[in-house]
Amino acid sequence: MKRPGADLVLILPALMTALSSPGCATLFRTRTPPIPVTSSPGPSMVIVNRKPRGQTPIEIRLIRRKKGQIVRIESPGYDPLEILVGRDASAPDYVADALLGAAAGGLIALAQASSSVHRSFWTELAIDAPAGAAVRILIDLILDTGNSAGSRELLVKLTRAVGPPRVDTMFIEAKEFKAVKWIRVHGD
Numbered sequence: 001m002k003r004p005g006a007d008l009v010l011i012l013p014a015l016m017t018a019l020s021s022p023g024c025a026t027l028f029r030t031r032t033p034p035i036p037v038t039s040s041p042g043p044s045m046v047i048v049n050r051k052p053r054g055q056t057p058i059e060i061r062l063i064r065r066k067k068g069q070i071v072r073i074e075s076p077g078y079d080p081l082e083i084l085v086g087r088d089a090s091a092p093d094y095v096a097d098a099l100l101g102a103a104a105g106g107l108i109a110l111a112q113a114s115s116s117v118h119r120s121f122w123t124e125l126a127i128d129a130p131a132g133a134a135v136r137i138l139i140d141l142i143l144d145t146g147n148s149a150g151s152r153e154l155l156v157k158l159t160r161a162v163g164p165p166r167v168d169t170m171f172i173e174a175k176e177f178k179a180v181k182w183i184r185v186h187g188d
Contacts, residue, residue, distance in 0.1 A: 032178070034059035037073075039185035044075040044158075056185065062177075073185055078158035079166050083183075086173040098133040105132025154180045158187045 036059050037046050043055040048071055053060055062069050062085065071083040109124035154177075159168060172180075 031061040031063055034061055035180060035183060037071075037183040037185065039073070039075060041187055042075065044073050044185050047072040047074070060183075071183070073156060073158065075158055075185070075187065077161055078187055079161050079168050081156060081158055081168045081170060081185075083154075083156070084169060084171045085177050086171065094137055097136045101132040101134070101136025102129040103132070104136070105129040108132065152179050153182045153184055156183060156185045158185060160188060 037044075037056050039056040045055055046053045046058055046060060048060050048062065049066075049069055050072075060071065062071075069085040071085070072080055073083075074080045105128035106125055109121060109128040112128070113121035113124045154172070156170065
């Protein structure tokens with residue numbers, strides 16, 4: 001005799017695994033593809049996540065899925081520049097979005113059940129909570145589709161040091177940084 005809900009016990013872990021797993025290509029690679037860094041005029045020191053990597057021309061790699069990575073470029077006579085790389089949305093971000101959407105769906109279910117005598121709160125919740133979670137994730141995915149297709153150069157302009165050195169900062173989202181195939185450093 002089959003237990004009620006036995007299929008759900010088998011399907012739910014498989015569904016959760018499929019929804020939370022990234023593509024298989026990113027499961028085993030821990031670093032990004034190499035990105036060449038060149039500078040003009042003269043060599044510049046490149047520091048990645050506070051570890052010196054060498055002078056330009058050089059290839060660097062960033063660690064995948066690490067929050068707040070920093071590429072620092074130092075050149076004599078110029079202020080240092082730090083490129084702060086944002087992070088991509090991850091499975092915990094999507095789970096949080098789903099929970100937020102489900103909570104909104106729960107509030108809608110409560111409002112609908114209290115406004116009608118014929119509707120049960122639990123019936124409404126069973127419909128509105130998953131719908132709210134799905135809508136919240138879809139909105140995030142639609143808004144997250146960026147212009148990251150194709151390769152491009154990231155042009156970095158260093159400013160001449162005048163007085164005490166100051167650090168210039170450039171912020172770039174991780175999804176945009178994925179498209180960067182070359183970092184070119186120029187002095188003003």
